[in-house]
Amino acid sequence: xxxxxxxxxxxxxxxxxxxxxxxxxxxxxxxxxxxxxxxxxxxxxxxxxxxxxxxxxxxxxxxxxxxxxxxxxxxxxxxxxxxxxxxxxxxxxxxxxxxxxxxxxxxxxxxxxxxxxxxxxxxxxxxxxxxxxxxxxxxxxxxxxxxxxxxxxxxxxxxxxxxxxxxxxxxxxxxxxxxxxxxxxxxxxxxxxxxxxxxxxxxxxxxxxxxxxxxxxxxxxxxxxxxxxxxxxxxxxxxxxxxxxxxxxxxxxxxxxxxxxxxxxxxxxxxxxxxxxxxxxxxxxxxxxxxxxxxxxxxxxxxxxxxxxxxxxxxxxxxxxxxxxxxxxxxxxxxxxxxxxxxxxxxxxxxxxxxxxxxxxxxxxxxxxxxxxxxxxxxxxxxxxxxxxxxxxxxxxxxxxxxxxxxxxxxxxxxxxxxxxxxxxxxxxxxxxxxxxxxxxxxxxxxxxxxxxxxxxxxxxxxxxxxxxxxxxxxxxxxxxxxxxxxxxxxxxxxxxxxxxxxxxxxxxxxxxxxxxxxxxx
Amino acid sequence: xxxxxxxxxxxxxxxxxxxxxxxxxxxxxxxxxxxxxxxxxxxxxxxxxxxxxxxxxxxxxxxxxxxxxxxxxxxxxxxxxxxxxxxxxxxxxxxxxxxxxxxxxxxxxxxxxxxxxxxxxxxxxxxxxxxxxxxxxxxxxxxxxxxxxxxxxxxxxxxxxxxxxxxxxxxxxxxxxxxxxxxxxxxxxxxxxxxxxxxxxxxxxxxxxxxxxxxxxxxxxxxxxxxxxxxxxxxxxxxxxxxxxxxxxxxxxxxxxxxxxxxxxxxxxxxxxxxxxxxxxxxxxxxxxxxxxxxxxxxxxxxxxxx
Numbered sequence: 051x052x053x054x055x056x057x058x059x060x061x062x063x064x065x066x067x068x069x070x071x072x073x074x075x076x077x078x079x080x081x082x083x084x085x086x087x088x089x090x091x092x093x094x095x096x097x098x099x100x101x102x103x104x105x106x107x108x109x110x111x112x113x114x115x116x117x118x119x120x121x122x123x124x125x126x127x128x129x130x131x132x133x134x135x136x137x138x139x140x141x142x143x144x145x146x147x148x149x150x151x152x153x154x155x156x157x158x159x160x161x162x163x164x165x166x167x168x169x170x171x172x173x174x175x176x177x178x179x180x181x182x183x184x185x186x187x188x189x190x191x192x193x194x195x196x197x198x199x200x201x202x203x204x205x206x207x208x209x210x211x212x213x214x215x216x217x218x219x220x221x222x223x224x225x226x227x228x229x230x231x232x233x234x235x236x237x238x239x240x241x242x243x244x245x246x247x248x249x250x251x252x253x254x255x256x257x258x259x260x261x262x263x264x265x266x267x268x269x270x271x272x273x274x275x276x277x278x279x280x281x282x283x284x285x286x287x288x289x290x291x292x293x294x295x296x297x298x299x300x301x302x303x304x305x306x307x308x309x310x311x312x313x314x315x316x317x318x319x320x321x322x323x324x325x326x327x328x329x330x331x332x333x334x335x336x337x338x339x340x341x342x343x344x345x346x347x348x349x350x351x352x353x354x355x356x357x358x359x360x361x362x363x364x365x366x367x368x369x370x371x372x373x374x375x376x377x378x379x380x381x382x383x384x385x386x387x388x389x390x391x392x393x394x395x396x397x398x399x400x401x402x403x404x405x406x407x408x409x410x411x412x413x414x415x416x417x418x419x420x421x422x423x424x425x426x427x428x429x430x431x432x433x434x435x436x437x438x439x440x441x442x443x444x445x446x447x448x449x450x451x452x453x454x455x456x457x458x459x460x461x462x463x464x465x466x467x468x469x470x471x472x473x474x475x476x477x478x479x480x481x482x483x484x485x486x487x488x489x490x491x492x493x494x495x496x497x498x499x500x501x502x503x504x505x506x507x508x509x510x511x512x513x514x515x516x517x518x519x520x521x522x523x524x525x526x527x528x529x530x531x532x533x534x535x536x537x538x539x540x541x542x543x544x545x546x547x548x549x550x551x552x553x554x555x556x557x558x559x560x561x562x563x564x565x566x567x568x569x570x571x572x
Numbered sequence: 573x574x575x576x577x578x579x580x581x582x583x584x585x586x587x588x589x590x591x592x593x594x595x596x597x598x599x600x601x602x603x604x605x606x607x608x609x610x611x612x613x614x615x616x617x618x619x620x621x622x623x624x625x626x627x628x629x630x631x632x633x634x635x636x637x638x639x640x641x642x643x644x645x646x647x648x649x650x651x652x653x654x655x656x657x658x659x660x661x662x663x664x665x666x667x668x669x670x671x672x673x674x675x676x677x678x679x680x681x682x683x684x685x686x687x688x689x690x691x692x693x694x695x696x697x698x699x700x701x702x703x704x705x706x707x708x709x710x711x712x713x714x715x716x717x718x719x720x721x722x723x724x725x726x727x728x729x730x731x732x733x734x735x736x737x738x739x740x741x742x743x744x745x746x747x748x749x750x751x752x753x754x755x756x757x758x759x760x761x762x763x764x765x766x767x768x769x770x771x772x773x774x775x776x777x778x779x780x781x782x783x784x785x786x787x788x789x790x791x792x793x794x795x796x797x798x799x800x801x802x803x804x805x806x807x808x809x810x811x812x813x814x815x816x817x818x819x820x821x822x823x824x825x826x827x828x829x830x831x832x833x834x835x836x837x838x839x840x841x842x843x844x845x846x847x848x849x850x851x852x853x854x855x856x857x858x859x860x861x862x863x864x865x866x867x868x869x870x871x872x873x874x875x876x877x878x879x
Contacts, residue, residue, distance in 0.1 A: 078837075079653065081652055081653060081654050081655075082653075082654035082655045083655060084654065084655060087654050087655075088654075089609075161616075161620040161623075162620075162624070163624075164617075164620045164621040164623070164624035164625075165617070165620075166607075166613065166617070166621070168617050168620075169613075169614050169617060178616075181614075181616045181617060181620070182616045183616075183620075251664070251738075251829055252653060252656060252661060252664060252665075252829060252834075253665065253827075253828075253829030253830075253833055253834065254737055254738045254827065254828070254829035255738040276738070278736065278738045278739075278827065279738070279827065279829075280736065280827050281824065281827075281833075281837070282824055282825070284720075285735075285736065285824065285825055285826075285827060288720070288723050288724065288727070288728055288735050288736075289735045289736045289739060289827070291728045291735075292723075292727045292728045292731060292734070292735035292736075292739070293731060294734065294735055294736060294738075294739035450840075451604075451840070452602070452603055452604030452605075452608060452840070452842055453602075453603045453604060455604055455608050455609070455610065456603040456604045456608070457603075459608075459612060469610060470610065471610070490612045490613065490614055490615060491610070491611055491612040493612065
């Protein structure tokens with residue numbers, strides 16, 4: 051066939067052939083490469099390559115100075131003064147100044163930009179009023195004292211502010227209009243990171259090139275980075291096996307054991323700041339004012355079986371809400387953590403009876419999840435565990451994700467629902483704030499005065515150790531209430547070729563391309 | 573014929589309007605919105621976003637805003653791809669889907685008609701049975717099985733061809749998707765051709781032609797082929813429209829940035845404008861392809877007249 055001839059003439063390109071191009075799997079397209087408008091994990095991964103905040107993370111997940119070389123924090127924890135590197139540059143060679151950070155933060159809260167992450171910096175003076183359109187963005191509590199000095203003023207201490215300032219939404223902006231028009235000309239996107247954008251073919255490929263104006267350019271090893279948009283995990287695996295990718299974004303759950311055997315050390319599994327949970331709708335019966343029933347259901351779920359037999363990718367059973375590995379925090383555990391499953395089941399049965407249910411009068415419960423293979427298998431297993439331990443038959447309802455979200459938010463028909471929470475920054479607050487009674491994302495409808503007041507006291511603390519005690523106390527109250535049922539902690543899963551050097555596992559699952567290199571000899 | 577075509581095209585306008593209205597109502601009726609996620613946004617931020625995309629306006633007002641933009645050729649901003657407009661996304665993806673689709677259709681027509689004709693001529697012979705067995709397999713094995721098997725064998729094991737679209741820049745990346753797209757079409761067309769050819773070969777005018785002493789080749793080439801093509805032409809109208817606007821499955825498996833993928837992800841993300849834009853393009857294609865099929869009818873069937 052003519053096609054055949056065409057093909058033979060062209061040949062294929064494998065990752066081994068071009069030495070200085072790194073090929074990475076990306077999952078879905080970033081929705082935007084405008085740092086202030088982006089939202090997804092994928093966009094953030096890319097933005098960390100092409101942009102840079104005041105601080106960043108090292109390969110092993112430690113906070114390090116980035117665009118700012120040093121900073122001072124006032125004793126009351128309300129004023130931060132950053133010194134921007136004199137040699138920091140934009141990708142077109144323009145010097146990066148404090149003004150650009152002021153512009154970036156103002157863009158983030160300016161209602162006209164409709165930024166998703168505007169609430170990350172609501173503790174900066176006037177931010178809330180600006181988001182609510184009650185004040186102009188120019189009145190935000192950030193100021194460029196001179197070209198190199200940036201001052202940020204807060205309304206209350208935010209001990210995790212430095213880690214927030216690694217988030218792409220806080221990246222600098224070159225002008226009031228932002229850095230770009232990526233769709234029209236990827237090359238015109240101004241950025242200040244180790245790489246700059248060369249091209250973006252939606253649904254397929256994003257190409258990045260070394261930014262020779264970057265202040266630490268000498269440390270960047272790889273010249274070109276290709277991010278391949280691959281939605282299906284099995285497709286990504288095939289492409290990795292075909293030699294088209296150096297690293298994958300994920301690893302499919304199917305045949306995980308076989309992949310492990312085939313790929314050995316290339317499979318990288320690491321603790322991750324994410325919790326898979328079942329939420330109770332606390333605003334309606336049967337779970338409203340019914341801690342016995344909630345505890346019984348929670349205890350009867352054999353988490354070890356779930357993580358070993360169902361998810362099976364190295365996840366760990368969750369007996370706390372905040373995942374282990376969170377900075378400066380030791381998560382308290384559910385009361386029954388150290389009991390055997392049989393003992394748990396016995397207690398669960400008596401609690402179930404105390405709550406007024408029995409074999410003749412079983413509880414009627416619907417468990418809702420978003421339709422996917424893994425979710426259905428987890429739901430089926432949990433249904434069987436409840437049947438076995440407590441003798442009732444939960445009704446399983448699989449729904450498309452957006453339908454499920456709508457139902458959860460409306461809280462009119464949901465009873466138990468599947469949820470997950472991924473930390474935005476490495477601090478317990480990113481998890482614990484979710485359960486505050488005034489948080490719109492608190493879809494359980496948990497409202498505890500004790501919890502709220504402990505969290506408030508923690509928020510007012512400048513001293514990290516005292517703050518931590520309040521936070522741990524708050525989680526202890528939360529777990530005692532059984533307001534939420536943590537099931538397992540997520541892990542990050544990647545395949546990484548042996549020739550890729552500098553890849554280190556970390557809880558945030560950040561892997562900046564500038565930390566990686568390719569060992570050509572491999 | 574020109575008058576007929578014009579009348580058909582004008583007649584399509586109300587159809588398109590109905591399609592747009594229905595599609596608009598349906599996408600907005602689906603639960604959830606484009607910006608919903610587990611991270612429920614604070615009210616003030618949600619309001620800013622809704623205002624930015626005019627989602628705070630009543631539905632009729634949104635509809636008229638949308639229609640008046642579409643008439644001027646502007647499909648609006650994509651809600652998911654915040655840096656891109658729908659027009660940009662379709663303009664980038666439609667040519668890719670069309671290229672793959674037309675190559676696949678070409679392959680399917682050539683191979684399918686040849687195989688079907690051979691099978692019809694040797695009816696009930698071994699050749700016929702083998703061809704029909706292949707066709708039956710081609711119809712019954714879905715693309716989502718064939719394509720990964722091809723990838724596993726030709727890309728992963730032998731590494732002759734790229735496993736995905738962005739794995740290569742050459743024409744090599746076309747081959748596996750085109751074959752995957754073409755296989756079921758080859759099977760359909762071969763079966764249609766065989767059935768139709770057997771019918772035609774049994775008709776009196778073919779007997780007359782043979783009686784005049786014409787050889788098999790001349791009988792097929794000058795007498796049987798044209799009338800035998802009628803069912804295939806009517807099948808191809810909608811089939812081409814379908815294949816040109818992208819196959820979701822093939823696009824997903826090979827990571828091809830075609831329209832089909834944007835259509836499905838757009839629907840899942842509640843990217844209203846993107847879904848509507850693709851629906852309109854799809855509807856226009858179907859109307860056009862059906863018209864072209866009807867016009868070709870007139871060329872190959874002397875009994876058809878256009879009024």
